[in-house]
Amino acid sequence: MKKTLLSFAIIFVVLSNMKAQTYNNLWIPDTLIGTTFNLAVKDTFKQLLSGNQTITGGINNNFWGPTLFFNKGDTVHMNVKNKLNDSTTIHWHGMHLPAVMDGGPHQVIPPGTLWQPYWKVTNNAGTYWYHPHLHEMTLEHLSKGIGGFIIVRDAAESALTLPRKYGVDDIPLVLTSRRYDASNQFVTTNVSYGDYMLTNGTPSAQVSLPKQYVRLRILNAEIERGYDLGFSDNRTFYIIANDGGLVNAPVAVTRVKLMVGERVEIMVNLGNDLVGSSIDLKAYNSGQAFGFPGAEPASSGQFGSLLNNIDFPVLHINVIAPTANPVTSVPPVLASNVYWTSANATVTRTLNITNGNPGPNPIPFNFDNASFVLNTINKTVNLNDIEKWTVVNNNVFGHTFHIHDVEFKIVDRNGSTAAVGSHEAGWKDVMYVPKGESVSFVAKFDDYADAIHPFMYHCHFSNHEDDGMMGQFVVTNPAGFNEIKKEIISFSLFPNPTEDKLTIKMGDMTTEVYYITIVNINGKAVMMLPQPEMSKGIDVSTLAKGVYFVQLMDKKTKSITTQKFVKN
Ligand code: C2O
Ligand code: CU
16 A cells, blocks of 8 residues: 555656656758748747737748758848738848848838848858847847748858758757737737747757757847856857857857857767757856846846746757767867957947936936937948947946947957957857946958948847947948939830839949839839849739839939839
8 A cells, every 4th residue: 555655656756747847849940942032021820828829920930930041152032021010121130241131220121012132142151040120129020939040051161070960960049038918928018038938939849869969059039138058967068150150169168158149059969868868958047147138036027037047948958869970079170260350450439338318217228328310320431441349338237239241350358358258259240248348349341332221230139229229330432432413214114014024224224223112003112122133124923913113213323213014
C-alpha cells in the first residue's frame, strides 16, 4: 500500500513537471531565394494562447515573414504589397542602398499599394532584417509581428566550413515578448516590455538540433528589452558574426548581451551532448546594473514585466543524432575585415541623448533636445566622407543607437578603445549606449548621395523612436550639380491602352527618372517605383481594368509630370 502511494506520488510529480514544461515546436520561417521577392504585408491572426486567437500581422505568414536569401553582387527586386488597412513602410535594416529605396518613414506605402524598390546587394554575408518604420506607428506594426530576416551570402563566407543548412544546423532566432490583454490581444500602448516570450513567434519554443556544432543567428526584435544570453550549463560558445557579418576571429564567451536591433551569430557545440538530452538557451537578466533595459524590478505597469530582472528560457534544445558531414570545429580565422579607426575620420559629430520632457515622467527621450520632425534634415554628410559620431548618454537609461545606410566600427566607449567589447568587435549598425557612457563609431558614407531623400538615425526602442528619438541626414555629393529649375518633362506611354507592360519613352533621353507613382482615377497611389529601370518597362498586369495616371518625377529638377493610360 505504502509502495503504491509512493509510486503514485512519483507519477504525480513527473506528470506535474511535464505539465510545467509543455513546449511548442519552434517555427522556422520559410525562405525566399532568388532576385525577385514578393512580400504581402497583412493583418491576420494566430493561436498564441488558449482561448481567443490573437490579431497579428505578418508578411506572407501569420506572424513575422519569410527569410530572404540574397547573394552579394545580385540586384534584388522587391514587390511589397501593403494589404493592411493602414499605411506602413518596410525598411531593410542594415542594407547599404539608395535612400529612396530604404523604406524609412518617408517611403510610406498606402493600403493596397505595391512598392517596388530594388538595389544591388553590397553587404557582406550576414544576418540582417526588414521591418516597418512608419513614424509613430513602428511599435504597433512591429508588435503585430511584421518583419523578417535577410540572410546575405557571399563567396568569402561560403568558402568557410560553417553550419549552413537552414533550419537544420543554421537556425534563425528572433527574440521578442508580448503583453496580452484579457481577450488575448497584444497590448501596444504604454508598454515597454512583454510578459511572455515569443521565439520566432512561438511561445515556449523547443527545437531539435543535431549532435554537432550548430549556428544560431539571433536577432533582438523587442520593444526595449536587452538579453544577456547564455546556455543553462554555462557552456562556452563562439561569436562568429555581428550585425554586419563575420568577425575576424571567433570570440569564446559564456554570455553575450544582445540589445534591441542587434544581431549576433553564434556557434555552439552539441557534439558532446547525449542524443535525447536537452539544454536551454536562456536570458540571464537577473541582477543587471540599473539602466539595463529589462532589469527594472516591477512585474507590471509601463516599465515592468513578468520577465523583468529574472533568468528565463528563450529556447529549449533537444539533442538529436548528428547529420551527415557535421561541422566539428569553429574555424580559427573567419574574415580579414579592415576596420576604420578614429584616425580615419575627417568629420566628427556629437549627439546627446536628452530628455524632452523634464517632468516627473522622463519620456519622451530625444537627441540634442530636438524631437523628430519629418521635414527637418538634422545633418548633412558629404558623399565618401569618413565620420566619427559620438553618442553621449548622460541620461537616466540605456538606449540602442542605430543608423541607416552604413555599417560602422565602434571605436571607443568613454574614450577607451579597450573598452569596446570583444562581442561587438565586428561591423555594426546598432550599438548599445548604456547610461553614463559615450560611445563612438566611425563609418564611411559612400556610394549613395541624394540631396532630397534622407536616411534615419534613431534609438531602436520602438516606443522611443515613435516618441521622436530619431533624426535624419542626407548624403550629398558636393561634386554633383545642384541646379534646380522646374520643367515639364515630356514622355509618352505605349502601348496605350495596355494589358500587361507599359513602356515609357522619354522626350529627352538624358532625363533621369527619380520616381514613378501610378495613381488611379481617385488619385490613390497603386504602384510606387523608386528610380525605376526604364528599359524594362513597367509591369501593370496586376492592376484592375481602368484609367490610371503615371506621375513621373525627374531626378534633376524633381518636377512631376503626369500622363494618362488605360489598363485593359
Ligand atoms: Cu531597424 Cu531605422 O531601423
Ligand atoms: Cu531609447
